[in-house]
Amino acid sequence: MNFKALFATLLLALFLSTGTTVFAKTAQATATINIRSSPSTSAKIVGVFPKGFKAQVISTSGEWTKISYDGVVGYVKTDYIMITNDNSKANSKKALSTSDQVFYQTAVVLKDNARLRSDKSTSSKIVKTLSKGSKVYVLSREQNGWIKVKTSDGVIGYMAYYLLKINGASSSKTVSRGGYDREDKINYNGSLADRIIGFAKNFLGIRYRYGGSSPSTGFDCSGFVQYVFRNFGIHLERTAADMAASNGVRISPDELRPGDLVFFDTDGGRNYINHVGIYIGNGMYIHASSARRCVTISDLTSKYGTSFMMAKRVIR
Known part of the structure; x- marks a missing residue:
């Protein structure tokens, strides 16, 4: 093993021994926007990143961010996404122990025996059933119509859109010529x-x-x-x-x-x-x-x- 390889191995071992975590970045679309083949508004549109959905961030440079969404890799305008770090479990638990009302939207359950699931699938484990009128905290909007929520007693899981009335979940959109670069008037309530x-x-x-x-x-x-x-x-x-x-x-x-x-x-x-x-x-x-x-x-x-x-x- 040459010196450079040995140094890299030792550095990696030291890094792992400290328990330091590298956080992947996630982008959530704040508007339905075009995914382009290169960082230019004149570049080919290779896909669409819908409002409220999430994608993996590959890199960010100025006003453009490279993402991977639904099998499509390309560039979106940074102004129309919200980038967050995927925190470690410890940090997530710490964040959830603080005041939910400060950090999260609330939602009301619309049906009795509404199912809170362990994952974003109707075949996943049911971790809790909720009664009509129960309040939950909205942690994130996921792909395929699922919402990640936390119950008042601290149980975290996923619920389908149609089971919830999300407080204040409306916004507005103007469609620009040639594609989507703004938001649409949507009401999920x-x-x-x-x-x-x-x-x-x-x-x-x-x-x-x-x-x-x-x-x-x-x-x-x-x-x-x-x-x-x-x-x-x-x-x-x-x-x-x-x-x-x-x-x-x-x-x-x-x-x-x-x-x-x-x-x-x-x-x-x-x-x-x-x-x-x-x-x-x-x-x-x-x-x-x-x-x-x-x-x-x-x-x-x-x-x-x-x-x-x-x-x-x-x-x-």
Whole structure:
């Protein structure tokens, strides 16, 4: 072993013996923003980093930060993210022992027997059940519709968005030309349908991609609808035709209410369902449009309206 290698080994051993911890950095988007291939607003958009979601920080230089999010590596504007260190367990426990009301938002549980889980999955261990009206502290918003919370008696775990009413959880957005660089008006405090629609509007402007099912790479129509509802614990089939055949209860057009699914045959033959969107009220629906090449809001009386086939209700 040469001198440099020996020195590096000794230095590493000394470092480990001191118990010093190197903290990885995490970025949380404060707005839905573009991920670019290089640190320039003229660089290619390789994905989208949605508001409230988290990513690993690779490096930061001035007004740009390099991140890894949902399998996409690229650059985002530093102004639109919040960077934090992933603290050690000891530091986390110390922070949680201080006044929660000072550091965290509060939320109210909306249903009896609401499940607090050990991880961000409906198959993970249930660590506690909470009654309707219970107060919890919001520690962070995670990917795929989960919220990390702490109960009043100190139990930490994950809950789905639709189980909680988050106090003061609204913000505003202006969509800039060419992509997302600002926030959207979102309110998670209403009914389940309101929260689903608010979550769906996070992705307005995200590009259309055939077969796409992720905000970082793009959506097709059914991928978008499936992704949105999955964030609220509702499983839907992958294609528009399968959703129409298997999910929910069929309703008449005059029974439509926000959160219902609307189905179309865009080929004009009115004999096969190949498109789906989410009804948002007032004759409008949100969908991933191949014609407009992005997630957008359309009128049922528009071109798609002439190919309307049926509606189904999946929110009970």
